[in-house]
Amino acid sequence: MIRTMAVTSDLKVIQCTNIPELDESNIKWFWVDFNSPTEEELKLLETHFHFHPLAIEDCLHLLQRPKLDHYDEVHFFVVHATNQKTLDAEEVDIFLGENFIVSFHFNKSIEIDEAWHRIIEQKNASEKGHVFVAYLIMDKLVDNYFPSLYQIEDQLNKIEDNVKNESIPELMDQVFDIRSNLHKIRKTVLPMRDLLYRVINSEKIDGVKNQLAYFTDIHDHLMKLSEMIESNREMTADMRDSYMSINSNRMNTIMKTLTVMTSVFIPLTFIASIYGMNFEFMPELTWRWGYFGVLGIMFTVGSGMLLLLWRKGWFK
Structure with a gap:
């Protein structure tokens, strides 16, 4: 499915515009969202937008590491969403051009839907341009990392409170499950942190300097997430070491x-x-x-x- 949005010269937001009409002179910038596209829709990446073959290949071959590539006047982002149930990473691709943004994803993205509605409902958001849309998508993705991490912290606190009421093997099973979940989130957060560092220090992306405070805020959130992950990993490591010490003492x-x-x-x-x-x-x-x-x-x-x-x- 493809949906389109365009902002005209007088800052009116138009939806359901045919893709060929997006090139009209009165269009200031536009956003095209590819959501689980068909084979015919996939061909538009090459036939209409003329994106680089390597970027198109990265879109079709999941799962790429979060990254930023520059292809002439088009900047290609690979960012990751997190499945709230499994904590597995889900890829979202973004093409950022001179006056357009194209988002591409095979899984339904709540974050993109939220950014889409914000551009429609808030006039000041559409005035900030297509680079601001890229910020909105990344910001929503990063914000949705926090609930999973807060849930893990609650589980660790619960384990500490119930350490005298449950058997140690059962507690250790929970700790190892938590470490596995932390590892999944860590594999998403750290590359995203490196990506945002590249974005805020890039001289090639026009418009980022004007929105620098917004992208820096995302990087700060990712730094906080990284610290939370490492802190929780240290806590689970301490629990694991304590368990090994207790087992060793019992064996002795x-x-x-x-x-x-x-x-x-x-x-x-x-x-x-x-x-x-x-x-x-x-x-x-x-x-x-x-x-x-x-x-x-x-x-x-x-x-x-x-x-x-x-x-x-x-x-x-």
């Missing part, structure tokens, strides 16, 4: 118990094995009190081993 306690039992029973097993041998001439076997004597020796040896280990602090 178990090994200490087994070592105490082994230390006590090894000499007793040695004595029992001697008198379990089937030799005919063993003087102790014919002694009347031999059985009780051996038991006494075994009891003394066992008690002595326990006393020795206690003095060495093995039972603390």
